[in-house]
Amino acid sequence: MKLYAPWEKAFKKVSTPFEEFLHAQTTTGLILIVMTVLALILANSSLYESYSHFFHLNIDFNVGSWALSHTLHHWINDGLMAIFFFVIGLEIKREITVGELSNLKVALLPILAAIGGMVFPALIYTSLNYGTPGSAGWGIPMATDIAFAISALVLLGKRVPTALVTFLVALAIVDDLGAVLVIALFYTETINMVALVLAASMFFIMIMFNRFGIHMILPYFIVGLFMWFFMLESGVHATIAGVLAALAIPSTPKRVPSTLAKDTKHLLEEYEKYPEKENFELHEEQKKILNNIKDKIDEVGTPASRLEHNLHLPVALLIIPIFALANAGIKIDFSSIGSTILEPVSLGIILGLIFGKVIGIFGVSWLAIKLNIAQLPTGSTLSQVFGVAFLGGIGFTMSIFVADLAFLGNAELIFQAKVGILSASLFSGLFGYFWLKSVSAKNKH
Numbered sequence: 001m002k003l004y005a006p007w008e009k010a011f012k013k014v015s016t017p018f019e020e021f022l023h024a025q026t027t028t029g030l031i032l033i034v035m036t037v038l039a040l041i042l043a044n045s046s047l048y049e050s051y052s053h054f055f056h057l058n059i060d061f062n063v064g065s066w067a068l069s070h071t072l073h074h075w076i077n078d079g080l081m082a083i084f085f086f087v088i089g090l091e092i093k094r095e096i097t098v099g100e101l102s103n104l105k106v107a108l109l110p111i112l113a114a115i116g117g118m119v120f121p122a123l124i125y126t127s128l129n130y131g132t133p134g135s136a137g138w139g140i141p142m143a144t145d146i147a148f149a150i151s152a153l154v155l156l157g158k159r160v161p162t163a164l165v166t167f168l169v170a171l172a173i174v175d176d177l178g179a180v181l182v183i184a185l186f187y188t189e190t191i192n193m194v195a196l197v198l199a200a201s202m203f204f205i206m207i208m209f210n211r212f213g214i215h216m217i218l219p220y221f222i223v224g225l226f227m228w229f230f231m232l233e234s235g236v237h238a239t240i241a242g243v244l245a246a247l248a249i250p251s252t253p254k255r256v257p258s259t260l261a262k263d264t265k266h267l268l269e270e271y272e273k274y275p276e277k278e279n280f281e282l283h284e285e286q287k288k289i290l291n292n293i294k295d296k297i298d299e300v301g302t303p304a305s306r307l308e309h310n311l312h313l314p315v316a317l318l319i320i321p322i323f324a325l326a327n328a329g330i331k332i333d334f335s336s337i338g339s340t341i342l343e344p345v346s347l348g349i350i351l352g353l354i355f356g357k358v359i360g361i362f363g364v365s366w367l368a369i370k371l372n373i374a375q376l377p378t379g380s381t382l383s384q385v386f387g388v389a390f391l392g393g394i395g396f397t398m399s400i401f402v403a404d405l406a407f408l409g410n411a412e413l414i415f416q417a418k419v420g421i422l423s424a425s426l427f428s429g430l431f432g433y434f435w436l437k438s439v440s441a442k443n444k445h
Contacts, residue, residue, distance in 0.1 A: 034321075036324050039329035057072050077327070077404060081323060085243050090304055113361045114175045134343075136406045141395060146173070164388060183405065330415055348420070350420045356393075357392045381439070388432065391433070399421045
């Protein structure tokens with residue numbers, strides 16, 4: 001006897017992990033647009049002072065004589081974004097172990113394209129800002145916003161082949177890995193070696209947990225929290241702790257999946273021995289059996305995959321939108337917007353994200369294909385790869401994040417950087433979308 005209404009069957013559909021991933025990224029992209037527009041409206045309205053004051057409120061944690069005090073904006077960028085980077089780390093690990101990046105032949109094209117898409121934007125930016133106060137921002141146009149880029153591609157639906165979407169996912173993940181390395185190596189000012197050694201010790205403990213076969217999440221969470229704190233105190237950006245924690249999480253199951261049916265068969269037989277009650281209430285023994293079965297199901301999954309699945313939604317619906325609301329609100333003087341765009345920092349970012357990404361992603365892909373080093377994604381064309389290269393120019397989340405690190409304390413350069421990021425991301429997203437739509441229409445005829 002089924003106790004749910006017929007319409008509930010629609011919610012029983014099981015999506016593949018890849019489909020869930022794309023759905024989360026698309027959702028994130030759409031919410032990001034709304035929050036970015038809201039941030040811009042607030043920053044350019046009579047509510048600007050309240051908006052700015054809210055994110056600069058100090059939030060303190062005190063335990064005896066020890067105190068940790070930061071602004072809300074700082075807690076978002078160093079605290080909440082550590083969770084975002086944790087999910088990025090889980091995605092990178094999955095792609096390297098079982099995903100597109102696990103097969104070198106398949107992974108070679110997105111890897112080479114991603115490297116080209118990081119190097120050329122940085123070179124273009126540096127050529128315009130070398131020797132100036134804005135020279136530290138070379139890492140800003142290197143980044144691709146995975147949520148926005150994939151959202152634009154997925155909105156095209158069946159107009160683009162699935163392999164092209166997979167190519168962009170792999171490319172964006174390699175790009176994220178590059179951004180993490182750049183932040184860790186180049187956007188760290190002074191280093192507190194004692195705190196850094198303590199953070200490294202926490203990471204070592206988590207690795208030992210993994211090696212000793214500990215699959216419970218709680219021990220990793222507690223030690224990971226300490227690692228984040230020590231990383232925060234060390235001077236290395238605290239979000240790196242999120243990536244390191246992800247690498248330590250077990251990505252192998254506690255129990256071999258093939259044993260699940262055998263292990264649960266006798267439990268199900270035992271479960272059915274109990275007569276059904278009139279009010280459908282389960283017997284206490286049945287509840288224990290169901291909990292036992294649930295534990296066995298959990299054991300054939302991996303902690304890494306469970307965490308990635310469980311955290312995607314809160315990251316997509318809360319963390320990234322909150323980050324956008326806190327960071328995208330720039331007060332724009334429209335009378336001087338033209339001159340701001342022509343500033344070396346803004347212009348370097350715009351040219352880097354637009355032309356640098358296209359030269360790097362499409363140019364390197366074209367060369368690799370022509371030299372038979374790599375092959376086109378199945379069912380796609382070079383024209384479609386050209387369109388994807390433009391989508392790679394959507395920097396947004398990671399670019400804004402790097403801008404805040406590169407120009408820490410310099411409001412004017414941060415403003416110029418954000419104008420460049422928003423302008424380039426808007427142009428790249430629209431051009432890439434309509435180019436792919438046009439190319440797909442021509443391919444039909």
